[in-house]
Amino acid sequence: MKINLRAALLIATSLTAFSCSAGADAADAPAPVPATIDDGQTTSANSAGQANDKNSLTSSDIIVTGSKTAESAPITASLTTTQPQSAVSRDQIDNVVPTADFNTLIMLTPGVSITGTGNGAGFGESKAVIRGFQDGEYNVTYDSIPFADTNNPTHHSTAFFPSNTIETVVVDRGPGNASQLGQATYGGNLNMYSRGVRDEMGGQIEGIIGNFNSFIGRAEFQSGKIEKLGGARVVLTGQYLQSDGALTYSPVNSKNLYGKAVIPIGSNTLTLMSTWNRNFYYQSDVAKGATCGSANVAGTSRTALDASGNPLTQLSGEDCAATSDVGLYGKNFGLTNDPGLASYYKFNRTDKTTDFSYLRLQSDFGGGFSMDNRAYMYGYTNNTFSGNGSTSIKAGTPNTFVQSPGTVFTGFSGAGTPASPLKAVAGPSTDVLGYNKLNKYRTFGYIGQLNYDFSMGKIRVGGWYEYAVTDRHIFDLDRTTGAPSFNEKFADGTAANASQPSSTLANVQYLQHSNWHQYQIFGEFEFHPFEGLSITPGVKYVHFTRGVNAVLNQKARAPIDTSATWTKTLPFATINWQPTSNWSFYGQYAQGMYVPDLSSFYSTSGSLSTALDALKPQTSTNYQIGTVWHGHNISLDVDGYIINVDNKIGTCTTTGCDSTLLVNIGQVKYKGVEGQINVMPIHGLTLFANASYNEAKSGTTGQQIAKAPFSTAAGGFIYRSGGFRVSYNHKYTGPQYATEYSGSPGFRLYRIKPYSIGEFAMSQDIDKRFQIGVTVSNVFNSRAVTAISNSSSGAPTTIIGGTSYQSGYGQLDQFNYLPPRSFLVDARIKF
Structure with missing residues (x-):
């Protein structure tokens, strides 16, 4: 042939x-x-x-x-x-x-x-x-x-x-x-692919132990081809994980089961896959790191930057105040064992249960026609209990009231005297406030694709439909007693709180049900005008409807029952040319779309309906080119890109506008170059390296956006020989800003220093049935800052041109650090 x-x-x-x-x-x-x-x-x-x-x-x-x-x-x-x-x-x-x-x-x-x-x-x-x-x-x-x-x-x-x-x-x-x-x-x-089935029967049992009292147990079974079932193949895996965690009082535990069966049925192939995951961990739902304090002293690590954004000293999370979290507990601060604090670990637990399943039928009709059908569902339940960052209810303060027979209400901020039957009383002085948060959703979907292969190329047409339902709430709790804590504003008879819900809902931040119906229809033609050249134009239509039906909507704390629909037609065009069997060039023009979040509905404004009608999805227009070359001892690829983002969604900051409404506020422009190279100087040894320069600037301010490193790089090696494997890799993350540009003409705060981390792994097979290995994470024990959650509390300000800007760092800024060096020992039995 x-x-x-x-x-x-x-x-x-x-x-x-x-x-x-x-x-x-x-x-x-x-x-x-x-x-x-x-x-x-x-x-x-x-x-x-x-x-x-x-x-x-x-x-x-x-x-x-x-x-x-x-x-x-x-x-x-x-x-x-x-x-x-x-x-x-x-x-x-x-x-x-x-x-x-x-x-x-x-x-x-x-x-x-x-x-x-x-x-x-x-x-x-x-x-x-x-x-x-x-x-x-x-x-x-x-x-x-x-x-x-x-x-x-x-x-x-x-x-x-x-x-x-x-x-x-x-x-x-x-x-x-x-x-x-x-x-x-x-x-x-980011495309993940499920564990594959194998033709041969086999499997392995694996045990891993390491620092922080960590243990992982795993098992895998491959059935191989089951001839009595027409060559069906099955893979089953399971995992159990527990650890005290690197941070103080932050243990984790998880369990996972996974199974997939691939069953030939004539010219069809049926695939069934399902996985279930249960995990819990102890982590504050409010705190985003460890506080470092207010060391705004010239020459320390917490001073500001000049007009060009150059660091006088970049933030490193050192020189922390003695009374800060880092000063008291060190960089490994997570939670405490003090039941008098909101950071008490038993007050801060999250339980999650998830599942994901699909049924896939692939059919070959002959004559170049084939079809792929996937029906799926997945579910997520997050049940979180958290302290809210406040250590106590202050006794006898004006915003503490009681309603017979003794229900305590706090958080009242209206003027005047509370309406009967409320009266001021002294609340408990040591109880810790917090809340229970639920986020539970179930999603159902279907993806169908019809393919036609012929001499000039391939035609693919198909569609996707998805339906999701969600229930979410936050209920205030007294974490010390476990009883409801009525911390929210309510209708107390004053004009200031006339729009608030009744006192019976003063313990509810929000109680919300939402859903979406969405579908996408696509078509593309992969055209081969001559050997080695592939040109693929395509188009996709997106139709997305989101609805909210809430007793109390998030942030607004008012009833809502409404929906909005967004649509967009997205064009695509790509090209891949292979002048030789191991060298290709490619190019892409494509538009992407980001549908507005549920937060678009978080307003009680009478203009909400109009704002939703006017709100456009964020879109990206991508221009990318690159080349891939796989030589005998060297492989490399290089690319360059320009991406223009339009209709950026944010909060209106114009004088007189309604700041509770989300609107389209501008553009972001991304551009950069990237490359990766692999070298095999001798048999069994592979060296690799990659790097990128990534610019992501606001179209309004011309400044790099937050949490976007200017550059990244990685490198390392892998050596394999006779069942022995050793590797080392190192990742570098360039400078970035933790917060968006404030508009100050003189300085920009919260620049994070570049940092890097190294990982080492070594293993040896013994008689092809046993394997022992060791992994060292963060080889050089770097404790660099990777993220900062900022706070203006206690921060100095400077007036420039009649406008006040934060000009130093806050007392309650929260820092995230790389974890300390750790070791894992891995033993496997294969069969």
């Missing part, structure tokens, strides 16, 4: 580490799955039910490499990509940091920075920033199914998918093609 060069390349060079199994021998670099070119014999690129298949919904589903160097690298890019891309191999996931969550798994990729790891990798909620785009401004998918919170499309790294459920991760730094689906086709895509 005659085939063209492109098809031969896809078969002969597929597939990199994506095809590696967890129990594969590490003696050599991961090898492509054997295949022939005959019809009916497939590579992993065609394996139905695997991460990589011909019915892919995104280009990330197939990673094509052209050399052993690219295959052996921990991070690589596909020769067929149409946008900047970094694929993280299963070998990297399986052998570096066993506790890592899906955010820390992508830490080494260009343009990515990670925060929230202070309790140890995987022991707390982390956040990833991609090119300055924050969590919620890019898609996260699992087997090409988007998932996210329902109030805004953010994610929780310790929920849903621990690393034992992940085969590979691909970071696409762009919106993708029209077939890339998600709630935020805007700043890029």
Whole structure:
């Protein structure tokens, strides 16, 4: 049978580490799955039910490499990509940091920075920033199914998918093609793929112990082909994790079960996947770090910056006041063991239960026609109890009242005398206030795609429908007694509080039900005018309706029952040209969209309906070019990008406007260059490095936006020989600002110093049935600041041009630090 060069390349060079199994021998670099070119014999690129298949919904589903160097690298890019891309191999996931969550798994990729790891990798909620785009401004998918919170499309790294459920991760730094689906086709895509099934029976049992009294137990079973079931294959995994955490009084615990079955049914393939996760942790829901104090002294680490943003001294979290959290407890402060404080760990517990399941049917109709159907659902329940940061109810103060038979009300701030039957009394002087928070949602969806392959290319058309329901509340509690604490304003007979709810709801911050109905329709044509060239124009239509029905809406604390709909047509066009079998060039023009959050409804203004009608979704227009080359001993890729964000959503700051309404306030402009290189100087040794320069400036102020590092870099090596594996990697995160520019013409505050962290891992196979390994995280024990939550409390101010600006740092600024050096010992039994 005659085939063209492109098809031969896809078969002969597929597939990199994506095809590696967890129990594969590490003696050599991961090898492509054997295949022939005959019809009916497939590579992993065609394996139905695997991460990589011909019915892919995104280009990330197939990673094509052209050399052993690219295959052996921990991070690589596909020769067929149409946008900047970094694929993280299963070998990297399986052998570096066993506790890592899906955010820390992508830490080494260009343009990515990670925060929230202070309790140890995987022991707390982390956040990833991609090119300055924050969590919620890019898609996260699992087997090409988007998932996210329902109030805004953010994610929780310790929920849903621990690393034992992940085969590979691909970071696409762009919106993708029209077939890339998600709630935020805007700043890029973090695509995870489920653990793959294998043809051979096997598995492993794994135990991991380490610092902070940490223990992880894992088990994996691969059924191999079950001939009595037509060649069906099943994989089952489970994980148990517990740790005291790196921070004081911040223990964590989680349990996960995962299963997937791939069942051939004639010319069809049925895949069933389900995972369940339960975890709890102790962490303040209010505090965002450890306070450092008010050391605004010239020459210390907490002075301001000059007009150019150059640090006189950048913030490092040193020289903290003796009475601050860091001064009292050190940089490992998390919570306390003092029941008289809001930071008492038993007052600050979060329990989460999540599940994610799908049923997928892939059908080959012959004649070039095929279809992919996915029905799915996932659920999330977050039940949090927290102290609210206030250590006590002050006795006898004017805002403390009692209603017979003794219910205490606090928080009244209106003028005049409270209406009967309320009267002023002395409240308890030592009780700790707090609250119970619930966020519970269930999402149902369907994705269908019809494909037609013919001599000139491929046509893909399809659609996505999703429905979600959510219940959320915050109820005030006296954490000392567990009884309700009536801390909210209520209708007390005064004009100032006439619009407030009755006193019976004075313990409710909000009680809210919301939902969404959304669908997206897409079509694209992957056109091959000649061998080696692929041009893919496409279009997608987005229709999103969000509704809120609340007894008391969040922030507004008033009833609401309304909805709003946003629509947008998004064009796409990509190109990939391969002049040789191991070298490609690509380009992308694409528009992305970010649907307004639930917070768009948080207002009692009579203009809310008009504001919602006028509010436009944030959109991004992406221009990207790049090249990928996979040589015999060197592989590299380089890209450049310009991304213009329009209709940025924020709070109106114009004099006289209603600041409770969200409006479109301007633009953000992103641009930068990125590159990664892998070198194999000798057999078994792979060196890798990458770097990025990322500019993300407000179109209004011309200043770099907050939490967007100016640069990133990473490097390291992997050596494999005869079952022995050793690796080291180092990640550098450049300078960034923790807060947005205030408009001050003389200075900008809260610049964070550059920081870096190193990770070492070593393992040895013994008789191919046993493996022992060790991992060292934060090798050089850096305690650098990674994030700051600012406070103006106690901060100095300066008047410039008649306007007052904060000119120094606050007493209650909160700092997050890198966790201390830690060790993990890993033992596995394979069968």
